[in-house]
Amino acid sequence: MQKIFSLFILLVLISCKNDDFESVYEDVNEPYSFEIPSNFPEMHYNLEHNPLTTKGVELGRKLFYDGRLSSTNIVSCAFCHEQPHAFTHHNHNLSHGVHDRVGRRNTSATQNLAFQPWFFFDGATSNLDTVSILPIHDENEMDETIPNIIEKLSEDSAYQKLFHQAFEDGEVNSTNMMLALSQFMVIMTSSDSKYDKYVRGEPGGELTPKEAYGLELFNDKCRSCHATDLFTDHQFRNNGLPVNPNLNDKGRAEVSGNPNDDYKFKVPSLRNIELTWPYMHDGRFGSLESVLLHYRNNVQDYPNLDPILRTENGLGIEMTDEEMEAIIEFLKTLTDYEFITNDELYFRT
Numbered sequence: 331m332q333k334i335f336s337l338f339i340l341l342v343l344i345s346c347k348n349d350d351f352e353s354v355y356e357d358v359n360e361p362y363s364f365e366i367p368s369n370f371p372e373m374h375y376n377l378e379h380n381p382l383t384t385k386g387v388e389l390g391r392k393l394f395y396d397g398r399l400s401s402t403n404i405v406s407c408a409f410c411h412e413q414p415h416a417f418t419h420h421n422h423n424l425s426h427g428v429h430d431r432v433g434r435r436n437t438s439a440t441q442n443l444a445f446q447p448w449f450f451f452d453g454a455t456s457n458l459d460t461v462s463i464l465p466i467h468d469e470n471e472m473d474e475t476i477p478n479i480i481e482k483l484s485e486d487s488a489y490q491k492l493f494h495q496a497f498e499d500g501e502v503n504s505t506n507m508m509l510a511l512s513q514f515m516v517i518m519t520s521s522d523s524k525y526d527k528y529v530r531g532e533p534g535g536e537l538t539p540k541e542a543y544g545l546e547l548f549n550d551k552c553r554s555c556h557a558t559d560l561f562t563d564h565q566f567r568n569n570g571l572p573v574n575p576n577l578n579d580k581g582r583a584e585v586s587g588n589p590n591d592d593y594k595f596k597v598p599s600l601r602n603i604e605l606t607w608p609y610m611h612d613g614r615f616g617s618l619e620s621v622l623l624h625y626r627n628n629v630q631d632y633p634n635l636d637p638i639l640r641t642e643n644g645l646g647i648e649m650t651d652e653e654m655e656a657i658i659e660f661l662k663t664l665t666d667y668e669f670i671t672n673d674e675l676y677f678r679t
């Protein structure tokens with residue numbers, strides 16, 4: 331009797347376990363609702379191969395905030411991509427990773443990634459699902475390997491459960507890890523700034539006369555490169571910065587090997603620009619004033635300087651002090667307070 335009873339308990343345990351694994355995906359996971367902002371261009375990321383789900387996003391968020399993705403178990407993605415600064419590394423011109431090692435570039439804002447065809451200043455990858463491989467393997471960033479990470483995560487029951495809930499095959503593996511991170515990065519959408527409300531005619535979108543004047547100037551002087559409501563045309567361009575001799579970062583040419591791409595960098599979005607200082611690929615400018623002074627006074631000549639910055643009157647963009655002030659006033663309307671305080675983007679246990 332005793333034996334039969336124990337066998338019974340054992341069977342119940344086994345079947346409970348199987349039940350758990352089989353039913354858990356459908357029971358608790360639901361489609362995650364995501365709307366493309368009406369003033370945005372078409373989405374680039376293909377959601378059909380990785381549909382957003384509540385558990386997929388939750389897993390992605392946990393991974394993004396988890397130091398175990400690095401060799402020291404301290405440096406998470408969010409260590410460098412901090413939400414209050416639109417997911418940049420506040421106060422660092424060049425990024426700091428494991429053992430306080432200094433990288434070569436300023437941390438980019440992670441926002442509206444689903445709408446981008448390229449990632450990183452040199453466009454090192456065009457696939458959001460593989461973006462994480464770069465920081466994970468970079469010795470100055472996370473300095474870790476994917477198999478090590480999977481080993482660490484597999485030992486953690488909270489992760490076992492979440493992977494089972496998030497994906498049909500339930501495996502704790504690198505494919506699912508990348509897909510979950512992408513799901514989280516897709517929802518990092520910044521589209522609720524004052525400017526967005528202005529464009530969509532929503533309450534809170536009334537521009538002051540100075541902001542409206544700044545927008546007019548911006549459309550005239552900056553919009554050809556910082557285009558669409560993403561504020562980038564996704565091209566690689568040389569905007570005439572003096573070469574930084576300590577880094578000699580050749581930008582796009584480091585990926586393409588084409589000398590005509592020397593010192594061309596991906597045109598960055600200007601969303602949340604008030605929060606993401608310092609500026610440019612090497613974080614050389616601490617303020618928007620210095621950025622504008624560069625465009626006005628200090629654009630350097632290169633054979634492949636962007637033709638837009640070469641005018642009859644010389645190099646750069648003509649602006650009076652008042653015009654610069656108005657442009658900056660306008661740029662501040664791109665700050666999205668809902669984005670930087672959005673609970674969905676913040677890790678909670």
Ligand code: HEC
Nearest residue numbers: 406407410425426427435436437438449450451462465471
């Ligand atoms: C040590 C700091 C650091 C860590 C950790 C880090 N990043 Fe980054 N991230 C950067 C820097 C610096 C750049 C710009 C690099 C470049 O352009 O070459 C960047 C760029 C990016 C971009 C490109 C954005 C764009 O618009 O092109 C994405 C996406 C991104 N990181 C996601 C992640 C994810 C996901 C993780 C975690 C797996 C992560 N990062 C970890 C510093 C970091």
Ligand code: HEC
Nearest residue numbers: 551552555567569595596597598609610611621625636638
């Ligand atoms: C010819 C194309 C072009 C024009 C015109 C242009 N930009 Fe840029 N801008 C770029 C490129 C390329 C970069 C990135 C360069 C780098 O990081 O090395 C950039 C970077 C910036 C940055 C730094 C962004 C960051 O996240 O670090 C700001 C701010 C900026 N531009 C503002 C402006 C303003 C304001 C105007 C108009 C007065 C303007 N730009 C005109 C191409 C352009």
